[in-house]
Amino acid sequence: MTSRIIVLHQSEIVRKGLASMISTLWKKEIVQISDMNQFPDRDLCMKCNLLVFVETSLAEEVLILAEDSKVEAVLITANNQPVTGDLDSLRCVNLYSDISLLKGIVDDFIKNEPESTAGENDLTQREKEILRLVAMGYSNKEIADSLFISIHTVITHRKNITGKLGIKSISGLTVYAIINRLIDPGQIDLEKFI
Amino acid sequence: MKLFTSEDKLSRVVTDNYHLLPVINRFGIRLGFGDATIGEICAERDIHVPFFLVIINAFHHPDYFPKSEFLKFSPRLIVDYLRHTHQYYLSWVVPKMEKQLENLVESSQTNTEDLRLIILFFRKYKSELLYHIKDEEDSVFPYVLRITAAYEDGVPLSEEDWGKSIETYEKEHSDVDEKMTDLKNLVIKFLKADYNDNLCNDFLITLFRFERDLIDHSRIEDKILVPMITRIENILKNDQ
Numbered sequence: 001m002t003s004r005i006i007v008l009h010q011s012e013i014v015r016k017g018l019a020s021m022i023s024t025l026w027k028k029e030i031v032q033i034s035d036m037n038q039f040p041d042r043d044l045c046m047k048c049n050l051l052v053f054v055e056t057s058l059a060e061e062v063l064i065l066a067e068d069s070k071v072e073a074v075l076i077t078a079n080n081q082p083v084t085g086d087l088d089s090l091r092c093v094n095l096y097s098d099i100s101l102l103k104g105i106v107d108d109f110i111k112n113e114p115e116s117t118a119g120e121n122d123l124t125q126r127e128k129e130i131l132r133l134v135a136m137g138y139s140n141k142e143i144a145d146s147l148f149i150s151i152h153t154v155i156t157h158r159k160n161i162t163g164k165l166g167i168k169s170i171s172g173l174t175v176y177a178i179i180n181r182l183i184d185p186g187q188i189d190l191e192k193f194i
Numbered sequence: 195m196k197l198f199t200s201e202d203k204l205s206r207v208v209t210d211n212y213h214l215l216p217v218i219n220r221f222g223i224r225l226g227f228g229d230a231t232i233g234e235i236c237a238e239r240d241i242h243v244p245f246f247l248v249i250i251n252a253f254h255h256p257d258y259f260p261k262s263e264f265l266k267f268s269p270r271l272i273v274d275y276l277r278h279t280h281q282y283y284l285s286w287v288v289p290k291m292e293k294q295l296e297n298l299v300e301s302s303q304t305n306t307e308d309l310r311l312i313i314l315f316f317r318k319y320k321s322e323l324l325y326h327i328k329d330e331e332d333s334v335f336p337y338v339l340r341i342t343a344a345y346e347d348g349v350p351l352s353e354e355d356w357g358k359s360i361e362t363y364e365k366e367h368s369d370v371d372e373k374m375t376d377l378k379n380l381v382i383k384f385l386k387a388d389y390n391d392n393l394c395n396d397f398l399i400t401l402f403r404f405e406r407d408l409i410d411h412s413r414i415e416d417k418i419l420v421p422m423i424t425r426i427e428n429i430l431k432n433d434q
């Protein structure tokens with residue numbers, strides 16, 4: 001299943017600006033469109049993982065098209081613009097907010113990407129997530145609890161990670177995670193974990 | 195598989211497999227032995243010839259490991275060889291690897307952060323290895339020698355030693371081995387090659403040779419020393 005990010009806004013400045021910010025976080029396709037006519041049809045919505053940044057006035061239409069599919073809408077709002085009704089539950093990026101908010105949204109999307117997009121020896125998003133927690137010193141039980149999965153599943157993931165990387169020890173995995181920028185060395189006490 | 199015999203010249207052993215150089219040193223043999231045979235050199239230095247042959251042959255052919263031959267020797271010979279091996283690791287190989295890693299870091303232009311992590315990881319590995327060796331030197335080997343003295347010379351065992359067993363004593367090698375493999379994979383597969391290649395190759399070659407030496411070493415501890423002492427413990431306990 002492919003994953004795609006769409007920026008839907010009438011203003012070219014907003015489209016291009018947002019797309020260029022997203023491109024530092026997301027290495028795959030970013031589609032920029034100005035109206036609903038260019039929006040993927042319902043069939044495609046069902047097949048793809050879509051993250052749509054959409055201006056408030058077009059959001060209702062996106063939600064209708066997106067019903068029951070894997071489309072997630074994020075509102076593009078301007079200052080002082082009230083959000084009402086169904087749109088209340090959606091996440092927003094404000095034209096004046098900084099990139100960290102955007103980063104959080106894109107990171108979540110990347111995290112939930114289906115695993116089949118990874119190559120044979122690349123770690124899947126789920127495995128990276130687990131590796132990150134292992135490297136930060138969490139126990140299998142803590143990892144299972146925080147990701148709402150069973151300990152057994154955590155152990156299976158860890159076996160797969162070790163199989164793919166050829167690294168078994170926790171401190172070895174920590175080094176790998178830092179070298180590959182999965183965690184920031186500032187997040188952990190190096191002396192303790194390595 | 196052609197095994198070395200006491201009639202072979204020692205110089206041939208060395209030219210056949212230079213990895214055996216430090217192994218020969220562990221018996222107190224140094225170079226400059228001309229055309230003398232293994233038998234002659236061992237006789238001169240009072241080295242147990244069959245033991246010397248089994249050690250070099252097992253090291254030379256990874257598939258050759260004559261357990262029953264090994265088990266015939268006195269544990270004293272084995273401990274003596276293992277101690278010399280430890281000495282070689284502590285005084286030479288481990289400091290050398292650390293120095294080589296430090297040189298590697300210095301040669302890096304932009305990636306010193308990652309390389310420093312590798313050094314940190316190496317030091318963690320080193321401290322575990324040294325702890326393991328110290329435990330053997332301070333506790334396991336003295337116990338082995340006391341058990342041997344009780345068995346071979348009838349020296350009475352202390353109350354405390356009666357309660358011990360080598361199987362619980364000698365710690366597993368898996369943790370230390372695991373870190374060595376991790377270190378290798380981190381450098382070979384994942385570290386960005388922003389360093390002097392020759393320095394990195396030097397480091398890896400030392401690491402590979404050390405790995406091979408350690409496999410041989412741990413194998414003697416696990417497959418020979420432990421069963422040998424277990425057998426003696428059982429004999430002593432039955433006689434009690």
Ligand SMILES: [Fe+2]
Binds near residue numbers: 411
């Ligand atoms: Fe040892």
Ligand SMILES: [Fe+2]
Binds near residue numbers: 330367412415
């Ligand atoms: Fe050992």
